[in-house]
Structures are given as structure tokens and as C-alpha cells.
Amino acid sequence: MTTLNLLVIVYGSCSRDPENDERFGAEQRCAEITLNPIIPASAKTLEQKQKWVEGFLQRIGRDMKHTRNWRCEFCKKHTRETVWMNSSWIHLTPPKINSYVHSIRDADKGPCYEQLRGFEAQVALMTGFPPSGPPLPKTQKSYPMSASCIVCNNEASESRKNLKQCGRCELTRYCSIECQREDWKRHKECCKAVKEVKWVWN
Ligand SMILES: [Zn+2]
Ligand SMILES: [Zn+2]
Ligand SMILES: [Zn+2]
Known part of the structure; x- marks a missing residue:
């Protein structure tokens, strides 16, 4: 049984942010989420651990997305997708992942x-890690907005x-107690792993 040190940083923008590159500085809007999930004892080798972590990241993907009325960093429209880039130190004790x-x-x-794509290439140059991340779920034509309820995807402004x-x-955001109840069985794995949430947001 191993505890993973996972830091997920969700970046976004807001309508008041400047149109130039200033909005990508140290104070860029983001949520810094520390999670400490337990890697099950059945994952023994590095490869098995890596595989479990990839599965966990996919399972919490929607939770991390439906956290805010995020706007696109580039075009400022309300967001519908997330792109993940991971740096992995899975071989360390304790293992560490930044997403x-x-x-x-x-x-x-x-x-x-x-x-x-340009940004990914820069990050790859800096970190030496190739652009990577869990594949995007391409099963739907249109993706629900980050701003919507994670269960019913209700997008009504009210x-x-x-x-x-x-x-x-x-x-994780819900429109009602009913939606939250319905989701608890799925959400609790993520919920219980969350240790700290820091908003860089004014
Ligand atoms: Zn955009
Ligand atoms: Zn709902
Ligand atoms: Zn929760």
C-alpha cells in the first residue's frame, strides 16, 4: 500500500483577464488541488503502479473539470474540454505526479x-517530458460545459x-442534493483523496 502525492493544477481564465500574455503569469487563475490516493497493494511493479495512476486520473477527470465556470485561457469562451499534461516521479518514495x-x-x-499545441511543445522542451495525458473522451460530439452540474449537465444560466x-x-459542483446523491458512489473515491484545495483567483 503506497500513498501517492498528486498535485493537480487546473488552469483557466475569466472574462476580466487581459487579452495579452499577461494572463499566463505567476498569478494565472488556477486551482491547486492536492490529492493523496492510496495505490492498492495489488499494483506491485512500477508499470502496474503507473497503470493504476492513469486509471485514477481518468476517473477524477470530470471532477477536476466541473469545479468552476472556467473560461478558455485562449479564447475566453466557456470551456467544454480539459487537456492534461502529466509529470511523473512514480519511482520515488513516496511516488509523485504533477498534472x-x-x-x-x-x-x-x-x-x-x-x-x-505551441504551449505543449514549450513545456516538453522545459521538462523533457513529451506532451502526454489521458486520452480525451471522444464518444460525444459536444462536451458538457465545465460550468454545468457534473451529473445532469444542466447548462441553464440560473x-x-x-x-x-x-x-x-x-x-465538484452539483445543481441539487438529488444529483449529488446519485453521484456519490462514483465521486467518493476522488472526494476522499482530496487533501487541500488552493484557489489562485480574485
Ligand atoms: Zn479557446
Ligand atoms: Zn444536476
Ligand atoms: Zn467531494
């Missing part, structure tokens, strides 16, 4: 796509305002 999550409107085309964060982890 950099960018909230964007569209990962396949347009200005968001162009800028993201409900968007009324969304409540899970009281325990203060991250």
Missing part, C-alpha cells in the same frame, strides 16, 4: 488548438449560478 490541466473550449480546432460545490472536497 497540469488546461480548461479550453475546443481541443481539436481553432485558436485554442493552435495555442495549446442553475449555473445555483450550483453548489461538494461540501467535503469543495470542488
Whole structure:
């Protein structure tokens, strides 16, 4: 049984942010989320551990997305997708993973796509890690907004305002107690692993 030190940083923007590169500075809007999930004892080798971590990251992907009314860092529209870049020190004791999550409107085309690919290449140069991350779920044509309830994906502006964060982890957002109850079986793995949440947001 091993505890993983996982830091997930979700980046986004807001409508007031400047149009130039200033919005990518040290104070860029983000949520820094520390999670300490337990890697099960059945994962013995490094490869098995890595595989478990990849599965965990995919399972918490939607929780990390539906945390805020994020706007795209590049075009400032309300976001529908997240792009993950991971740095892994899985061989250390305790093992450590940093995940950099960018909230964007569209990962396949347009200005968001162009800028993201350029940014990924820069990060790869700096860290030596190739651009990587869990594959995006390409099963739906349109993705629910980050701003919507994680369960029913209700995008009505009124409900968007009324969304409540899970009281325990203060991250995942729901429109109602019913939606939260329905999701608990799935969400609890993520919820219980969350140790600290820091918002760089004004
Ligand atoms: Zn965009
Ligand atoms: Zn709902
Ligand atoms: Zn929670």
C-alpha cells in the first residue's frame, strides 16, 4: 500500500483577464488541488503502479473539470474540454505526479488548438517530458460545459449560478442534493483523496 502525492493544477481564465500574455503569469487563475490516493497493494511493479495512476486520473477527470465556470485561457469562451499534461516521479518514495490541466473550449480546432499545441511543445522542451495525458473522451460530439452540474449537465444560466460545490472536497459542483446523491458512489473515491484545495483567483 503506497500513498501517492498528486498535485493537480487546473488552469483557466475569466472574462476580466487581459487579452495579452499577461494572463499566463505567476498569478494565472488556477486551482491547486492536492490529492493523496492510496495505490492498492495489488499494483506491485512500477508499470502496474503507473497503470493504476492513469486509471485514477481518468476517473477524477470530470471532477477536476466541473469545479468552476472556467473560461478558455485562449479564447475566453466557456470551456467544454480539459487537456492534461502529466509529470511523473512514480519511482520515488513516496511516488509523485504533477498534472497540469488546461480548461479550453475546443481541443481539436481553432485558436485554442493552435495555442495549446505551441504551449505543449514549450513545456516538453522545459521538462523533457513529451506532451502526454489521458486520452480525451471522444464518444460525444459536444462536451458538457465545465460550468454545468457534473451529473445532469444542466447548462441553464440560473442553475449555473445555483450550483453548489461538494461540501467535503469543495470542488465538484452539483445543481441539487438529488444529483449529488446519485453521484456519490462514483465521486467518493476522488472526494476522499482530496487533501487541500488552493484557489489562485480574485
Ligand atoms: Zn479557446
Ligand atoms: Zn444536476
Ligand atoms: Zn467531494
